[in-house]
Amino acid sequence: MPQKKISIRIDGELISALEGQTILQAAKANGKYIPTLCDLDGLTSVGACRICLVEVSGSERLFPACTTPIQEGMSVTTNSPKLTRYRRISVELLLIERNHVCAVCVSNGHCELQTMASALGIGTVGLAYNFPKLSIDMSHPRFVLDHNRCILCTRCVRVCAELEGAHMWELTSRGIHARIVSEMNEQWGKATSCTSCGKCVHACPTGALAEKGWAVEEMVKKIDAVTSLVHRRGAQV
Amino acid sequence: MKKVKVATVWLDGCSGCHMSLLDMDAAIISLGRKIDLVYGPLVDAQEFPEDVDVTLVEGAVSSQDDLNKVQKIRQRTNILISLGDCAVTGNVPAMRNSIPVQKLLQRIYVDGADEKKGVPSERVPALLKQARPLREFVKVDICLPGCPPPSKTIVGVINDLLDGKKPNGNLKVKFG
Numbered sequence A: 001m002p003q004k005k006i007s008i009r010i011d012g013e014l015i016s017a018l019e020g021q022t023i024l025q026a027a028k029a030n031g032k033y034i035p036t037l038c039d040l041d042g043l044t045s046v047g048a049c050r051i052c053l054v055e056v057s058g059s060e061r062l063f064p065a066c067t068t069p070i071q072e073g074m075s076v077t078t079n080s081p082k083l084t085r086y087r088r089i090s091v092e093l094l095l096i097e098r099n100h101v102c103a104v105c106v107s108n109g110h111c112e113l114q115t116m117a118s119a120l121g122i123g124t125v126g127l128a129y130n131f132p133k134l135s136i137d138m139s140h141p142r143f144v145l146d147h148n149r150c151i152l153c154t155r156c157v158r159v160c161a162e163l164e165g166a167h168m169w170e171l172t173s174r175g176i177h178a179r180i181v182s183e184m185n186e187q188w189g190k191a192t193s194c195t196s197c198g199k200c201v202h203a204c205p206t207g208a209l210a211e212k213g214w215a216v217e218e219m220v221k222k223i224d225a226v227t228s229l230v231h232r233r234g235a236q237v
Numbered sequence B: 001m002k003k004v005k006v007a008t009v010w011l012d013g014c015s016g017c018h019m020s021l022l023d024m025d026a027a028i029i030s031l032g033r034k035i036d037l038v039y040g041p042l043v044d045a046q047e048f049p050e051d052v053d054v055t056l057v058e059g060a061v062s063s064q065d066d067l068n069k070v071q072k073i074r075q076r077t078n079i080l081i082s083l084g085d086c087a088v089t090g091n092v093p094a095m096r097n098s099i100p101v102q103k104l105l106q107r108i109y110v111d112g113a114d115e116k117k118g119v120p121s122e123r124v125p126a127l128l129k130q131a132r133p134l135r136e137f138v139k140v141d142i143c144l145p146g147c148p149p150p151s152k153t154i155v156g157v158i159n160d161l162l163d164g165k166k167p168n169g170n171l172k173v174k175f176g
């Protein structure tokens, strides 16, 4: 049965979209940009980062575009001073929670968090830095997991489970104690379910997952390889 | 025309921000006509002067001496600029922050030393528990992130201030 078409407005412009699509999917299909960090084309959306917040007329609260389904007659605003303020807060919280030392990071210059901070004009943060003591897992022969740079977007978890089918990564604990863990909290290098495909590394928006052997600024992620694989396989999410 | 008094300060940083400031090529000639460099690693003055118009601070606040300095500088400066990632975020100097100071000094000056083992105690300022960004101690008027911030950005901001313009939120910023 063909999907029903419905009409919504995005920034005042009337567009037609498919029932069941999220605001983000409808926006993308119509060439409208909404900033995102945790969302990755072709994977399930989880609404972890809150960068994609949009305003929906008739409601005071803000909605994550990546997880909110469209409804007939909905009117969405993707950009406003209020949204910029909230998006900034979200990025600032990510920057202070762990240790983002861009100057010595493998992903410096190619990092989605760093780029998002610049795009939002963040030249300093308003809150005190947390400076937590975090570990680095170097046990895998080819890859590194550096918790200092992780923003808990769970792209690695989803790409491993949904695209590679290995489901090696998981999330443990809650709030500020939450961590990405490999195979039942085993060292990555000892994880038998890891196929060493590297999809998680290339799906990771920051320097948290990287290939070994690269110096500062040298880790360039092949994000397009991941998303084009999704489309070529015709993954339905 | 009265020259604008500018000071620069080097706290816990690598001096890269000062290098970037100096990297302005010919712009230094026209800037030199409009400003008086009254204090900093590039000039001789021993004491931080009263009534400075603009002060650029490089580096994180890392020792008791740094903290005393920035408090005095804040009192004596009209516009205080946090120059570079160390001053703005803590950056590389802050990578020591999860290690207790005693353990850190022991590792470097005793375990890591080949000769003259021992933690220095005289004529060196005591380290603070953590190296932290400038704005956590004093009010900062402008933040210029970057490691280092591009020379053009620094000169642009100084020139804006000389023209009486407030460098606005459209300033291009990037950490790292």
Ligand code: SF4
Pocket: A099, A100, A101, A102, A103, A105, A106, A107, A108, A109, A111, A112, A113, A114, A149, A206, A207, A208, B175, B176
């Ligand atoms: S992961 Fe990105 S934001 Fe974090 S230190 Fe590396 S470059 Fe900077």
Ligand code: SF4
Pocket: A149, A150, A151, A152, A153, A154, A155, A156, A157, A180, A200, A203, A204, A205, A206, A208, A209
């Ligand atoms: S390791 Fe990377 S992909 Fe995984 S949750 Fe952290 S930032 Fe996201």
Ligand code: FES
Pocket: A035, A036, A037, A038, A039, A046, A047, A048, A049, A050, A051, A052, A053, A064, A065, A066, A067
């Ligand atoms: S992209 Fe929607 S919450 Fe992260």
